[in-house]
Amino acid sequence: MERARTAPLMLPTQEEAALWAAARAGDVAARGRLIDAYLPFARIMAARQYAARVDYDIEFDDYLQYATVGLIESVDRFDPAYGNLFKTFAAHRIQGAVANGLEQLSEKRVQIATRRRLLAERRDCAATALGAGADLFQQLAEVALSLALGFTLEDAAGSAQAGAEAPPHPYGALEMVQLRARLQALVAGLPPRERLVIKSHYLNHLPFNQIADSMGISKGRVSQLHRSALEQLRKSMHAMRACDLAW
Template sequence: MSVRTQDSAPEDDLRDRLSAQPGDEPAEESAAARPELPDSRPEPPGERPGLPDSRAAAPGADPEPPDAGPPAPDPRPGPSGAAGGRGAVDVRTLTRVLFERLAELPPDAPERVRVRAALIEINIPLVRYAATRFRSRSEPMEDIVQVGTIGLINAIDRFDPTRGVQFPTYALPTILGEIKRYFRDNVRTMHVPRRLQELWVQVSGAMEELTVTHGRAPKVPEIAANLRIPEEDVRACLDAGRAYNAASLEAAQEHEGGLALLDRLGYEDSALADVEHRDMVRHLLVQLPERERRIIMLRFFANLTQSQISTELGMSQMHVSRLLSRILTRLRSGNSWEE
């Protein structure tokens, strides 16, 4: 067993701890793991005659092993985010040491699973920091952290420590990208085109910039001029940018006096289909001579019979019947009236 002094560096203790085989624990930990027995302290010599002093070494027994020093620090983070045990190790230093150890291990080594799990655990606070940027969304924070952890795992698997880049600098964009992809693909109840989703990022940034510049909320023409895009695209982006959830038509609206949206929608007008027909008939009627136009008005608008029309116009009922038949034939054909 190697003897460590109290002056050993935390990195050396951590490497020894990670390279130790399962079951090879310090003597202090194995002793602490045993259940405490009833009071088994030896009585001082002389109180019970005839019993030897249990603290004295038995003849021929091996001397006690020397003290192995304090145990290695626990690589798992404590409540404050740093490593537990004596001499807390900085998270960045611990991450660097774990990546160095991970690079030394072969791909099929069982210890890689433990080192990778330790990297994930000590960098969870980085995921929580990234998730706070999306706390204004309607999704639970636990779901956002879970999605961000997937990005953290991908960053750990792809990180190359030989490039000289700090791991948080590399991992944070990957975590944010995974969370944004989750909101883009899984949160919206309605499908929004990818072009509008990407344009919404530019529009929201322009709105913040113009709000600071003008001291008020910007108008659609101002946003369009700032981004050099059509106003129709800005309006479509504003409508679809925050459309994450669909509202129920039967849900009551508090600001509308408790009325549901379905109660405030317009009804279908049964006479709406006759508007086009009325316009066409009006166009044909103006082409009729005065007498024939009056016959049509008396028959279909005043609801007079042929006998009443003949009395009104001073002609026979047979003549009125022939004129009506001729007029209706012309109107149905859509041709203009010919003398």
């Protein structure tokens, strides 16, 4: 049953030649017929790359999806007038489509995992600062405020590297520009070690353990410097009384 499902669909030579000619002339039905005929070939190519995988976190369906994309691109670009076999032409493109797709997928997964780890560190840092005596509402409020300030710091750091997209409302755009400028100035005014922790964490997206290694201190000390920096920034912004966030 599996063999029947994955075996390539054999087209008579004359029929396939007619389909290629029709597809090159813009016949959508002929194009679809060719794609259907070679889908089992794309599946075989995906299975080969899946069998040779080193990253076991990615499912076969992802391999098959990218192989199918490569097959469709091959059908659209193949010209039988050059005398090449379609499978030879398509094999390299299918392999490349799978490799490129998996690379982008892996980068996205790494970014998501890094983002989650950074957020978890900030949340734990805020909760730890309160100690066991704090009530639940105070803990939730502290964590929320710390995360809000963290998001604003990331936005300010990103806007310093590249022009950020302005909000649709002109007053909102001006407000955000002012907020980013104030935060950047306040960060620049932090003590050197606190400033280094904030820039490393929010601008370079480094977790606390990597910051600790680079500074030659413990991860716990980095967490303390992070809490101290956020507290100083919150007090400074509260004193300025010109911020949208509720401190």
